Amino acid sequence: MIKYCPMCGSKLKKREGMVDFFCENIHCPARKIEGLIHFVSRNAMNIDGLGERIMEDFYNYGFIKKISDIYRLNSKREELIELEGFGIKSVDSMLENIEASKHNSLDRLLFALGINGIGAKTAKILCKYYTSIDSLMSANSTELSNIHDIGPILSENIVNYFKDENNLKEIEELRNLGVNMSYTSEETIEDETFKDKRFVITGSFENLTRDEIKAYIEKRGGLTSDSVSKKTDVVLVGEAPGSKRDKALELGITIWNQEKLFEIMGIVEK
DNA sequence: GAGCCTCGAGATCT
DNA sequence: CTCGAGGCTC
Numbered sequence: 001m002i003k004y005c006p007m008c009g010s011k012l013k014k015r016e017g018m019v020d021f022f023c024e025n026i027h028c029p030a031r032k033i034e035g036l037i038h039f040v041s042r043n044a045m046n047i048d049g050l051g052e053r054i055m056e057d058f059y060n061y062g063f064i065k066k067i068s069d070i071y072r073l074n075s076k077r078e079e080l081i082e083l084e085g086f087g088i089k090s091v092d093s094m095l096e097n098i099e100a101s102k103h104n105s106l107d108r109l110l111f112a113l114g115i116n117g118i119g120a121k122t123a124k125i126l127c128k129y130y131t132s133i134d135s136l137m138s139a140n141s142t143e144l145s146n147i148h149d150i151g152p153i154l155s156e157n158i159v160n161y162f163k164d165e166n167n168l169k170e171i172e173e174l175r176n177l178g179v180n181m182s183y184t185s186e187e188t189i190e191d192e193t194f195k196d197k198r199f200v201i202t203g204s205f206e207n208l209t210r211d212e213i214k215a216y217i218e219k220r221g222g223l224t225s226d227s228v229s230k231k232t233d234v235v236l237v238g239e240a241p242g243s244k245r246d247k248a249l250e251l252g253i254t255i256w257n258q259e260k261l262f263e264i265m266g267i268v269e270k
Numbered sequence: 271g272a273g274c275c276t277c278g279a280g281a282t283c284t
Numbered sequence: 285c286t287c288g289a290g291g292c293t294c
Binding site for chain 2: 031034035037038041043044111112114115116117118119120121122149225226227229230231
Binding site for chain 3: 117148149150151152153154
């Protein structure tokens with residue numbers, strides 16, 4: 001079944017293993033909006049109060065056409081307050097959150113930029129070798145390929161991204177607007193309960209998001225990943241698990257249900 | 271020992 | 285999908 005983009009009429013492509021469709025047309029407004037939404041999203045720049053809905057509206061009103069516009073929004077304060085559904089409080093809180101995001105570490109920014117193939121994890125890996133965006137920008141593909149987990153394709157994607165005039169311009173704009181471009185976050189491990197244990201999470205848990213569980217595990221020296229393999233130590237199975245549960249059973253991997261997880265978290269936390 | 275292939279593992283970033 | 289390990293060939 002072929003689907004078409006409601007925004008520009010181009011064909012929609014399905015991404016392998018992903019639920020969403022995306023528009024083939026690089027210049028499609030829908031794609032630009034998607035990119036902007038990605039930029040502010042939880043695991044990227046994490047700007048609260050500027051969600052999907054609002055971003056779409058702001059794009060259509062012309063307040064935000066490109067990512068650097070997010071950091072120019074404070075000059076539109078008076079206009080924003082006049083908008084329906086907004087007031088002094090919500091606008092100021094949003095602007096504060098935007099301001100705060102300027103201090104994010106480089107790995108968040110790298111992920112937020114949406115470089116092809118560079119997700120949250122790969123962004124962190126890159127930051128271990130390049131602690132500022134300038135050093136990353138001046139790296140060539142041979143050098144990048146030498147990094148474990150970065151191969152020729154990712155290297156090319158990175159180099160090409162930083163070759164693009166528009167991208168370079170945007171990065172300079174962001175820099176001038178005060179966005180941090182160096183790696184500052186350090187992994188804080190509280191204890192080693194889960195040292196070198198590999199976890200996979202499937203399904204949902206009461207009162208806890210996946211990210212919270214993930215953070216909990218990582219703080220205790222554990223690792224999380226998205227796919228089950230024989231290297232996985234524990235699979236956390238919540239409500240409505242996916243095929244990961246089946247795979248865990250197939251491979252005979254330890255399974256913890258919600259009860260077990262909460263029990264362990266209770267013991268560890270006291 | 272370079273150049274292939276295949277395959278398991280793990281990340282993808284809209 | 286991409287990466288890298290390991291196996292195979294020349």
